[in-house]
Amino acid sequence: DAKTTQPTSMDCAEGRAANLPCNHSTISGNEYVYWYRQIHSQGPQYIIHGLKNNETNEMASLIITEDRKSSTLILPHATLRDTAVYYCIVRVGYGQNFVFGPGTRLSVLP
Amino acid sequence: GAGVSQSPSNKVTEKGKDVELRCDPISGHTALYWYRQSLGQGLEFLIYFQGNSAPDKSGLPSDRFSAERTGGSVSTLTIQRTQQEDSAVYLCASSLGPRTIYSYEQYFGPGTRLTVT
Numbered sequence: 381d382a383k384t385t386q387p388t389s390m391d392c393a394e395g396r397a398a399n400l401p402c403n404h405s406t407i408s409g410n411e412y413v414y415w416y417r418q419i420h421s422q423g424p425q426y427i428i429h430g431l432k433n434n435e436t437n438e439m440a441s442l443i444i445t446e447d448r449k450s451s452t453l454i455l456p457h458a459t460l461r462d463t464a465v466y467y468c469i470v471r472v473g474y475g476q477n478f479v480f481g482p483g484t485r486l487s488v489l490p
Numbered sequence: 491g492a493g494v495s496q497s498p499s500n501k502v503t504e505k506g507k508d509v510e511l512r513c514d515p516i517s518g519h520t521a522l523y524w525y526r527q528s529l530g531q532g533l534e535f536l537i538y539f540q541g542n543s544a545p546d547k548s549g550l551p552s553d554r555f556s557a558e559r560t561g562g563s564v565s566t567l568t569i570q571r572t573q574q575e576d577s578a579v580y581l582c583a584s585s586l587g588p589r590t591i592y593s594y595e596q597y598f599g600p601g602t603r604l605t606v607t
Contacts (some may be wrong), residue, residue, distance in 0.1 A: 414595065421492075423581050424533065441536030467532075478596060480525075480533035 384468045389485040394461045398455040400484050402468030405449040412471045413444060414478065415453045417464040424467065494599035497584050504606045511567045511602045515584030522565050523596060524557060526578040533581065539565060552570055572606045579603050
């Protein structure tokens with residue numbers, strides 16, 4: 381199973397872009413990169429996912445390097461409500477469960 | 491539309507008692523998952539259902555844990571003879587099933603906070 385590594389914590393000023401990196405150097409060709417976040421005392425919330433191409437939705441953008449060994453989640457204009465733990469997950473082959481690591485604790489500061 | 495719901499939201503039980511936790515997935519979602527999250531820790535996968543069958547039970551920590559799903563919808567996670575180390579938030583998620591196997595997301599419920607005293 382591909383593993384991911386993320387920084388333990390990051391700070392970002394309100395209104396600025398938050399760029400959250402993730403390394404997944406052992407990712408295999410048919411594995412997607414997913415991002416979830418968990419706001420305190422809530423269940424995880426889906427943000428975005430991608431395979432090779434960069435993706436954008438109403439919440440965020442996902443930039444995946446050409447060799448797929450790393451990716452960056454971008455929150456273009458971070459707000460205080462974006463303070464959460466952000467999980468980068470590589471889907472486990474054909475298996476159905478997601479493997480959640482410790483994630484990155486993002487603090488958006490006023 | 492309605493999301494994933496779980497009940498109860500909080501459960502306090504005495505060590506040695508049995509507990510049942512319930513999950514109502516999003517209508518039409520054939521896949522259902524149980525995870526648990528201990529205080530300050532990441533999510534730990536427990537079991538996955540596709541329809542009423544459970545092809546992956548690899549995360550169940552002991553034979554005191556069991557789960558079932560009926561009618562391809564509601565699922566119940568049962569913990570027998572609860573121990574203090576079972577205290578955690580138990581999260582349920584659902585998703586579309588294997589027809590979209592290479593690209594799907596899981597939607598999580600709010601969780602059940604279990605405290606074993």
